[in-house]
Amino acid sequence: MKSLFITSICMLFLSTATAQFIKEQSLGVQIGFGLSTPYNSTTSVVDDGFFAQGELIMKVKNWLELRPYAGVILTNSDGLDLDDNPTDEKATSKAFLMGGKLRLRAPIPYFAPYIEGGIGTSIGSFETVNRLGTIDKSGIIYHVPFSIGVELGKKGKVDIRLSYFFQPSVEQYAGAAAIGVEFPL
Incomplete structure (x- = not known):
């Protein structure tokens, strides 16, 4: 509950603190292939599903952006590892995601690589089965988002991440392999 409160305060601050240092605002929308995997897996287990996310993009500098986000990840286990062998290990997530990120990007037209990180909250149900045991949890947990990708186009309006x-x-x-587009506000 504490992480939800801190995330909400940060998002409120970021959305109202646009007076002087925010140069431009836009809306980013991503959709992609959702993935989840346990930390301590003995096999190559990756459960798949769906991912979608929206971000308020606030440009501070040509190379720095603040990005409050909200999204969803839905993954399910098919009982197989990456080699199509049966496995009991799995990691499923059915969650609403929200939080804030900071993006550092190379200010290069047409092909601008970036890295981003932040803090957020996941609200939903999670199940992890690995060699150490089973975790079956519903509710609110914190997460740490991390992304790498590239912005394409003269003004970076297409995003692959x-x-x-x-x-x-x-x-x-x-996680997700996703593609996104940016719309000016």
């Missing part, structure tokens, strides 16, 4: 949401309290990480 790998996003990860590290969820230590359920010993799994969820």
Whole structure:
């Protein structure tokens, strides 16, 4: 509950603190292939599903952006590892995601690589089964988002990314291979 309160305060501050240092605002929308895997897996287990996210993009500098976000990740286990062998290990997430990120990007037209990180909250149900045991949890947990990707186009309006949401309290990480577009506000 504490992480939800801190995330909400940070998002409120970021959305109202646009007076002097925010140069431009836009809306980013991403959709992609959702993934989740347990931390301590003995096999190559990756459960798949769906990912969608929206971000308020606030440009501070040409190379620095603040990004409050909200999204959803839905993954399910098919009982197989990456080699199609049966396995009992799994990591499933059915969660609403929200939080704030900071993006550092190379200010290069047409092909601008970036890295981003932050803090957020996941609200939903999570199940992790690995060699150390089973964690079956519903409710609110914190996560640490981390993404790498590239912005394409003269003004970087198309985004191709790998996003990860590290969820230590359920010993799994969820992620996505996603593509997104940016719309000016």
